[in-house]
Amino acid sequence: MKPITRPAVTGLIVLLCLLFPTLAHGDTTDEQGDTTWAVAPADAQGPDGRRMIELELDPGESASDHFAVTNLSGHEVTFRLRAADGYFNENGRFNTIPSDQESVDIGTWVQVEDEVTIPAKGVAVVPVTITVPQDAEPGDHAAGISASLLQVSTDESGSSVGVESRVGFRLTVRVTGEVRAAVAVQDVETSYDTSWNPIRPGAATVTFKLVNEGNVRILGQGVLRIGGHEIAFPAEGESKQELLPGDDRSFTLRVDQLWPTILIKGSIDATPEAASERAADVVVPPVSSEISIVAVPWPQAAVVLGILLIVFALAMNRGRNKRKVADLVEQAREEGRRAANEENKK
Template sequence: MTVALAAVVAPFIVGVPAASAASADDITWSVTPADESGADDRGVIQQELDPGASRADFLAVRNLSRTEVTFALSAADGYYTDNGRFNMLPSDKESVDAGLWIDLPDSVTVGPNGTVVVPFTTTVPEGALPGDHAAGIAASVSSTGTDAGGSEVGVESRVGFRVMTRVTGDIVPSYSVSGVESRYDLSWNPFRPGSANTSFTVENTGNASLLVTGTTTIGTGAAVFPIDGAPRQELLPGESRSFTVAVADVWPTFFVPGSIDLTPTASDLGGDAVDVAPQSADASLWALPVPQLLVLLGVLLVVAALFWRRRRFTAALDRAREEGRLAASDSAAASDAELSSAATQGRADPAGTAPAEERR
């Protein structure tokens, strides 16, 4: 059974002169912008046109295989994937924008190890909106394969490049930030800070492409995005993308202030910067310092135990002193009683009670 055509799209190469891919039959090819004589050093075609204007350009298809190959040629609306890489709509999706503006042959046949230059034309409709419009041009081959269920499927392999058309008029870069959520990840080591993850969505609400950059600050930690080595995060007009930024070295202080500071950039076709206003969004969070509170509780328990022991020792010492004082008082009273008794006996015979011998 043959299943509807499935598209396998090779990555579009941005900023390098060529892209290549291999089909199931080991067909290898590249597609690049070109002039009349052959491939040039452009990786992306960038052009600025008035509504109703046209521009002629060229592409070069190079067949790196040992056999002659007929490549299907196509143009379609372009977009950026969630990871920031450029792609074009698959062949089973209809274009509604710049992909319809490009007129080129349906196919081209290229001999083994040969290159053919193909002309094409971009025509901007009269009512086109000012701003940036993206499309892709690709050369493709089709083959058949088998899916996981054993059914036969058609596979389209494509290689291509970007065509960025800026329609003249008022260029207004703008954007919005929404869906901000921050989450704290606790470190159970009370002497080490935890981390935070902040998620948010940026939407390009203007008519110029934006390169999204910024910094997320949470409490004592901060992180830039995108990180070094990550793909550029470019947004076409109308596109939105969700980001998650990890911020390390964040101490839990109950309420942890935070912010997302966006500093996107835009440029004209000459590479000169176009002013884009920075924007901040609140990213504060609550973080209970559980390990630190447990340590504090332990310290308080130790202090309380020492204080209790000291009170017991002081009370015992006071009792011993009181008992000693009482014992000393009782001993002194007993001594006084004995002395008083002896004195009483010494005064018991009054005058006239002398012994009989003396009375004679």
């Protein structure tokens, strides 16, 4: 379970919009003492071990389910309940829109009680109903269901100070119809960092976006291939990046030990997978984007130019020496001829 940390804030009411871990667990402190709670999908008896509620419904169809709010504190607590449209932030963590924003998609399909009061160490199983509109777009829709506490106080200046601590879990509905799985590589930027040591290679940086152009959730992943190197994204040990329909995720990859060969060619090969538990029903076609990096070997060129200048200088000096020797030989011959002529005259 992941605790929620309440930050110190001043001024107007501040909404702390927390992410939705697998086991949502909250912890705050007020005049009643520590308040700790957990939220999870459930059946009619209590938490059932699911990470999320995942449904497949036709347009116009309704479904009922449950979730459990567990009060782990030593006092009675009233929690505010809310369903809202969800999204993934740039770090790949799931969240819901802030409380001061209205849902426009699946958050409006969910009917849930406004609040629930739970005694100390008690558990409340809350029913939830999802009704898909007749005109709902086919594909995956994501929301979050949360239980929250809003603590409001007044500071020395008289201003309201508040924190909403909110935890919950994900709700995903796939609306039946034409399912499209597609991904694109966009906004590719490249640069090359030259090593001015001519016997050392440089490094390249490749930045791009992976865009979910389909209507189902996908796991974004792939490989950058360039100059004989293969760089996986996400990196080994990192979680695969889930993208909702219309989402994009930025990647920045650095390739070391890359020799400058004027024009380095490579490719970004995306091999996404379906993220749903019904992954077998969806095949996401791979996509490849060709890239080129301009990498002029200036240090190596300078070395070659220096060698050529040395060779040229040696060649020029050798030519001058040859001419000087030839001139001396000719001068000696001329002096010999003059001496011979003078001897003949005697």
